[in-house]
Amino acid sequence: MALIALAGAGAVFVLLGTASTAEAAAGPSVRTEGGPLKIRSAPSQNGAILGTLANGTRLTLACQQAGQQITGSVRTTTAWDRLSDGRYVSDAYVARTGTPPASCPPPTWIRPANAPFWGGFRTPQRPTHDGVDLGAPRNSPVFAVAAGTVVTAECNVSPTHVCDVDGSAAVAGCGWYVEIRHLDNSVTRYCHLARRPLVNVGQPVARGQALGYAGMSGNASAPHLHFEVHTGYPATPQNAVDPLPFMAARGAALR
Ligand SMILES: [Zn+2]
Structure with missing residues (x-):
């Protein structure tokens, strides 16, 4: 489910060279x-x-x-x-009249959970679903898909609710969640963790490091991992992209 109350200005990218x-x-x-x-x-x-x-x-x-x-x-x-x-x-x-750019380094990303694919990005039924759902069992580990720095590790639910209990369709928000800012400035988001994340804001993480455990805090009607990819920092709905092709291009197919 979409994160609540985190909307901000969309990232602005500068692409143009300033060549002589x-x-x-x-x-x-x-x-x-x-x-x-x-x-x-x-x-x-x-x-x-x-x-x-x-x-x-x-x-x-x-x-x-x-x-x-x-x-x-x-x-x-x-x-x-x-x-x-x-x-x-x-x-x-x-x-171009010069030589083409060098080959990109081999992809080095991994899947965020050992879990089946459940639901897709912005489907007709859920046009505001800004990520994918993976059927991660309760208390199974959730992994950083690539190296980076923790930029968010907190509880995100509607007022009067908490994250240390199971959520439901009646609760809004991402629950206990983590965001990692990667070296290419992309951001990955991991929602509905069972309890407080294992990592803290500012902490560097390695690819494959456990961030927490899957659960159903926030807007979730069953334990699963909601996973988002954003092409810039900070993560906003405007810079969310479909995780399937993004991760597949980095060698980590989610389905
Ligand atoms: Zn979801």
Whole structure:
């Protein structure tokens, strides 16, 4: 269920390079038939659309990795270019006179729980469901999907409720939950933990470190893990993306 009372201003991303004239001549830029180029959460058209870039926009690219083959205005290729904030554009629409960016390092993320997939991101039935639900049994460990720093570890429920008891459909909020800010500035959120998290705000965590135990605090009618991915910090509904392609692109399929 969606987190309550945490809405804030959406993150603003700066994508444009400030290349000198000489660099600009060789640097990459968007080349379409005229329309905007979609920015995706993963190297595939299955990835969520996170923004667009106008034709001609100069790009600063972090690295390149293989994904869905695309035929674009420049070439047909399986290469996707990762922007500095972790989002992707198809290299089929990127013109350059220099060499392509280096290959991205191999994905190193893991699943947040050893649990089956239960429910998806912003489905027609639950359009405000900003994450996925995994059927984690009560008291099973919940893991950090990648290294990072704990930015939230607290109880989030509607007034007059608490987190140390089972929640229900009548309770609002994420219950006991944790947020991790990762090295690429993305944020992952883990909701409905059974009790106070094992980690504290400001604490660095390693990939695979236990953050707490699955439960049903907050808006939950059965024990499970509600897991969200956000492409920026702080996490907001505006920067939430579908965890399935995001995690799959990092080697951790959730279903
Ligand atoms: Zn959920």
